[in-house]
Amino acid sequence: MRHFVFLICAAGLWLALAACKKSGNPNVAATVNGYNITYEQLDKYYKSQTQGTSEKPDEEQATLTKLNLLRELIDNQVMMQRAERLGLMAVDSDVDAKLTELKAPYTQEEFDNNLKTRGLTLEEMRTEIRRSLSIQKLFNKEITSKISISDAEVRAFYDANKANFNLAEPQVHLAQILVTSVPDPQVRNLRNDKASNEEEARKKVQMLEARLRKGEEFATLAQNYSEDSNSAPNGGDLGFVPQSALEKADSELRRTVALLHPGETSPAIRTPQAYRIIKMFSREPAGQREFSDPRVQQTIRETLLNRKDQLLKAAYYEVARNEAQVVNYLAQTVVADAGKTKK
Numbered sequence: 001m002r003h004f005v006f007l008i009c010a011a012g013l014w015l016a017l018a019a020c021k022k023s024g025n026p027n028v029a030a031t032v033n034g035y036n037i038t039y040e041q042l043d044k045y046y047k048s049q050t051q052g053t054s055e056k057p058d059e060e061q062a063t064l065t066k067l068n069l070l071r072e073l074i075d076n077q078v079m080m081q082r083a084e085r086l087g088l089m090a091v092d093s094d095v096d097a098k099l100t101e102l103k104a105p106y107t108q109e110e111f112d113n114n115l116k117t118r119g120l121t122l123e124e125m126r127t128e129i130r131r132s133l134s135i136q137k138l139f140n141k142e143i144t145s146k147i148s149i150s151d152a153e154v155r156a157f158y159d160a161n162k163a164n165f166n167l168a169e170p171q172v173h174l175a176q177i178l179v180t181s182v183p184d185p186q187v188r189n190l191r192n193d194k195a196s197n198e199e200e201a202r203k204k205v206q207m208l209e210a211r212l213r214k215g216e217e218f219a220t221l222a223q224n225y226s227e228d229s230n231s232a233p234n235g236g237d238l239g240f241v242p243q244s245a246l247e248k249a250d251s252e253l254r255r256t257v258a259l260l261h262p263g264e265t266s267p268a269i270r271t272p273q274a275y276r277i278i279k280m281f282s283r284e285p286a287g288q289r290e291f292s293d294p295r296v297q298q299t300i301r302e303t304l305l306n307r308k309d310q311l312l313k314a315a316y317y318e319v320a321r322n323e324a325q326v327v328n329y330l331a332q333t334v335v336a337d338a339g340k341t342k343k
Contacts, residue, residue: 029070030328032077037070042330045069048119049207050200061196063334068193070330075317076131078324083138090133098129102213118210132214143312149304157300158291165289165296170243172257173281173299175236177221178228179205180274189232190224190314205268205275218265218279223310227274235310237303240284253278 030037046066050057057065083089103111115125158165181201183194195201208221219235226232246254250271260266260280268277282299289296 029330030074030326032074033081033325035077035081037073037077039330042066042070042073044119045073050203057196067331067334068191070328072191074326074328075321076135078320078326079135079138079317080131081324082142082320083134086138086141088134088137088141090130090137094133095126095129098133098215099126102129129214132211132216136215136217139313139316143316144309147305147308147312149301149308153304154297154300155291157304158296164240167240167284167286167289168242169286171240171284172243172246173240173284174238174257175218175222175279175281176228176231176238177205177208177218177226177236177277178231178274179208179225179268179276180227184227184229189226190317193225194227201275205277208277209268212265212277218277219306219310220313223314233310235306236279237306 025036027038027040028036029039029042046062046069049069050065080089106114115122120128179195179201181195181198183196193204195204204225208225211221212218219237222232222236223234226236228236231238246257249257250273252269253271253276256266256269256278257280260278262280262282264280266276266278266280268275281302282295284295291297
């Protein structure tokens with residue numbers, strides 16, 4: 001119990017000082033610049049993320065999950081309000097085009113069943129798509145478009161890492177999103193999000209697959225949700241994996257990597273240790289790669305761009321949240337009631 005309360009306090013120590021301050025509306029879980037996020041919205045989101053879980057969580061586990069999901073809803077609303085202020089909201093034609101793309105692999109019946117499984121109406125899915133596209137447009141304008149990588153930076157990176165471009169054997173440059181069924185206390189993704197059993201892991205990886213299909217960035221989802229503590233901070237980037245290491249890997253993983261082309265992302269696969277979604281950046285034959293090789297410079301430029309992009313996005317979230325007027329009534333209730341909230 002004390003550990004649970006500590007987690008809440010660490011996430012927002014100021015809440016303890018305001019624990020006695022209650023919302024005037026008992027149906028409001030949080031407010032963002034006066035916009036209400038209701039318990040009904042939170043409960044619906046919670047059910048969509050935990051649907052099909054065979055093991056019913058206890059009250060504290062359920063509340064902790066809701067706190068994490070509410071933080072996500074708050075962040076989304078902060079970003080949506082910023083996108084609206086800057087005139088970057090996705091328009092109907094953007095949403096229609098993305099919806100058509102998402103429906104393409106399915107029959108109408110299959111698509112309707114997918115919506116039903118997720119507990120969504122078509123209009124709610126359109127709202128999700130609009131949110132995702134709007135936030136993507138915001139990040140593109142506010143962050144990605146402003147990042148520049150100089151030739152000097154590329155050259156300096158090559159000189160400092162030249163040995164890494166001398167490949168003794170064929171290698172593949174991969175990234176992954178890892179989801180396990182056994183929570184690891186050492187995992188530190190941005191959302192502090194971990195599956196606690198097989199059913200939760202399966203639902204989580206299905207959610208991530210769906211968000212990738214909607215066009216969300218692999219690196220951002222890896223940073224937020226991947227349970228690989230080594231690669232998550234770098235957007236899931238595993239670097240170059242030698243052929244000999246792949247030969248020792250699980251057969252399903254080997255088969256998946258063998259079928260991927262540069263730029264492609266795999267569907268979720270089940271390996272003995274975890275669920276994985278793999279992204280292929282490039283395939284490299286053995287030998288020294290000289291700086292004059294355009295592929296070397298492009299790889300370095302993409303690596304540096306991705307690092308800056310992930311760092312700036314993480315900082316942008318913090319700055320935007322700090323500048324917003326956010327009140328998390330659910331968190332206040334948890335602290336005030338010493339973790340015994342009934343919400």
